[in-house]
């Protein structure tokens with residue numbers, strides 16, 4: 001059976017994992033931007049990460065004949081810092097034209113905080129303005145149902161509908 005891997009964080013995987021995915025029938029890989037295991041200290045850290053996702057990782061995947069696609073964002077865990085998040089969101093448009101970019105993601109909520117919600121709205125607004133798809137992440141640790149409802153409220157907001165029209 002051949003399959004498309006919809007959600008793999010390959011930057012944290014070794015080359016053997018690509019080999020095993022290939023053996024399992026993988027035909028293409030999709031990689032959402034995520035938390036790197038630590039909070040990055042500046043937008044420059046995200047610039048380099050977006051280069052990794054759009055330049056370096058596709059080359060690693062190509063060694064196994066695997067097309068590599070990615071989603072770009074600042075993840076909810078680091079979105080608590082509004083100033084940093086706004087600087088990172090401002091970097092994203094220049095990367096959207098790159099051939100392996102699928103859209104904005106994985107966006108959503110982590111602790112369902114006010115700041116996370118504000119940055120989620122900014123990501124959805126960015127996606128609407130640039131006619132991009134979004135990939136949504138629901139909270140792991142806090143109230144998942146409440147977080148999912150909050151995300152749906154953001155997506156249904158009249159403000160965003162105006163942007164989409």
Ligand SMILES: [Zn+2]
Nearest residue numbers: 007032034106
């Ligand atoms: Zn993920």
